[in-house]
Amino acid sequence: MTNSRTYSHTYRGRFAPSPTGPLHFGSLVTALASYLEAKSQNGQWLIRIEDLDPLREPAEATGQILNSLDAHGLFPSEPVHFQSRRHEAYHTAIEHLLSQGHAYRCICSRKQLQANHGRHPQHCRDDDSARDQPFAIRFALNEDQCLWHDQLLGPQHQVVRAEIDDPVILRKEGFFAYQLAVVVDDIAQGITHVVRGSDLLDMTAQQLQLYRAFEAKPPNWFHIPVIVNDKGQKLSKQNHAAALDNRTPVENLIAALNALNQQPPRSLLTGPVEDLLQWACAHWNRGAVHLTFE
Numbered sequence: 001m002t003n004s005r006t007y008s009h010t011y012r013g014r015f016a017p018s019p020t021g022p023l024h025f026g027s028l029v030t031a032l033a034s035y036l037e038a039k040s041q042n043g044q045w046l047i048r049i050e051d052l053d054p055l056r057e058p059a060e061a062t063g064q065i066l067n068s069l070d071a072h073g074l075f076p077s078e079p080v081h082f083q084s085r086r087h088e089a090y091h092t093a094i095e096h097l098l099s100q101g102h103a104y105r106c107i108c109s110r111k112q113l114q115a116n117h118g119r120h121p122q123h124c125r126d127d128d129s130a131r132d133q134p135f136a137i138r139f140a141l142n143e144d145q146c147l148w149h150d151q152l153l154g155p156q157h158q159v160v161r162a163e164i165d166d167p168v169i170l171r172k173e174g175f176f177a178y179q180l181a182v183v184v185d186d187i188a189q190g191i192t193h194v195v196r197g198s199d200l201l202d203m204t205a206q207q208l209q210l211y212r213a214f215e216a217k218p219p220n221w222f223h224i225p226v227i228v229n230d231k232g233q234k235l236s237k238q239n240h241a242a243a244l245d246n247r248t249p250v251e252n253l254i255a256a257l258n259a260l261n262q263q264p265p266r267s268l269l270t271g272p273v274e275d276l277l278q279w280a281c282a283h284w285n286r287g288a289v290h291l292t293f294e
């Protein structure tokens, strides 16, 4: 049911920002890395706005992000996709998981779960019939020692704990959660390669189990280092990361290429964005990226 259409491209990548604020330098680095990976392999590159949580998303953020990407010459191969328009698909996916025993209704509060070391005091996994109270829906994980291969970081080993780590896929407030929507949409859009920040590395083993539950082929994952501020915190809206200045796209892209350890020549500083991106695609050296981890 969540099967993607058949796409002829062997490489379909994407940049999938949550619109919690304007594009900042850290998100530009991720966008650029995913763009260069896709373009250097003659692939398609898509933009997906992950607007799942209106309470955390200022109304203007989506427009700001799309304007910034435009200003930096990062144009998608297809029209932008919005998760806020995909509620029906997420509903269908949840119904499917519930009917297959891969998901359950949970009435526990976070506090109760914490006090109970992650175990559900209401035994929601075995008896999810208490529907007269507000409930979340969780994905039922299998206990697993998950081994998978990251295209940049190499072999990964993640322990998945059933029940304790079961992710919420529909929140009590009625919002769909990232873990569900990202997998449903990557499948539906035929995404073959995901380049994203290493802050999402720990999500991957759970996502692999969702792929299995949907009987879909997972993408290749490539996690890049996250950009941190001088206190070592990830650049983010919460840490007051500055919005990119759209009037200086070439300077911003050169700084992003340097963060990815690509060493663009100084002569490109005075040229147009298109020349710089062309150079970056032709000289993209993914092997250099990991050096910035050291």
Ligand code: GLU
Pocket: 016, 017, 018, 050, 182, 195, 196, 197, 200
């Ligand atoms: N929307 C997520 C974020 O902005 C990224 C999702 C992903 O790349 O898997 O952090």
